[in-house]
Amino acid sequence: MPALVHSANPDLQQFTDLSDRELLLVLATGDDCALDELINRKSGALLQLAWRVVGDREDARDIVQLTFLRAWEHRERYNADYSPNTWLYRIATNLGIDLLRSRSARYRQSEPVRTHFVRLADLQRSSVAELEDREVTRILHELSTELTDRQRAVFVLREVEGLASAEVAEILGCRASTVRNHLFAARKTLRRELGRRYPEYAAAINRSGDAEGGGQ
């Protein structure tokens, strides 16, 4: 993520030294430049999170824009006791869940077509290593349609983003035990669907593990 090293606007320049928490406190006063700096700092992480939750880049962009807008509109509600990331992740995740709920039926119907075009696009512009990563991501997005919206959000936040259960609970506004229950259910569904739709995926992993197993 490019960092701001110079700006003709001195108001924008002065925010680069602030911590995230301090920045949100300035934002709460209604400072436009603080919003600009927040967008600079957090767009990357939020885009990735939103993309992993909803599985579509354009939708992810919309969600991130709405996240910043929502943060601006509710800037006075920010409580400095909470982590800035948790606050923003919470807004973005809730928007993502809302989007998934609204499009679930329509999206599932069109998924095979979408998948086909995404794969075509990837083949045209990606290196092999990148393609493998994208393939894993594509499979995750495809199988995730079998999860409930909450399960999907929990799995992405906990397993893909690597957040702690307590942090995920705070983002989703539920108990840590609820997060664990969603996580177990999500893993179970994903394992089942992975075995059903992509038996070669697990088999390939096992084969390569056997081939190199003697080295351990």
Added chain:
Amino acid sequence: MSCHDWSRLLAHRLDPALPKPAGWAAARAHLEECSPCRREAVGLDPTLGFSNAAQWTADAADVEAIRLGVQTLRRTGALAGSGQARQPGRHRRGHRRLASALLFATILALQAQSTALTRIDPSEFDSAPYGSRLELSTGPAAPAIEGVDRPQARVYEWGADDLSVVMVVDESLDV
């Protein structure tokens, strides 16, 4: 990290009733660095492979697009009021009713005025004293409409004696 260690750790992932074992944090950190262990772990629990999902590395263009999008949303007030106008799935029925009511009221108003929308050529505004801006009134705080000089802009005006409504339509704008 041995097969036995992995079996102990993975048992908890597979069965939530089992107590959570210690050592997961270290094991996950180890997975990031050791490909043989990672392969073995993913072989036992394929969902671990999803932690390797591709990353979206946002560049300056992505950030700028977000910034412009936020500015546009703020300017157009897309979320004014409830803040949920673009949030899908909520109050949909209410929105439909409100939209129907507005449409009905608009039709009644148009019928009452018997005034048709008149298309205006955007080039007409080029010679205006305000250049690319169309002033709706002459007061010091008069609102201005930007973009009437855009190549694809279509400008409509609905005029009445005491009220004039101007609408600028540009399909190339994605707001």
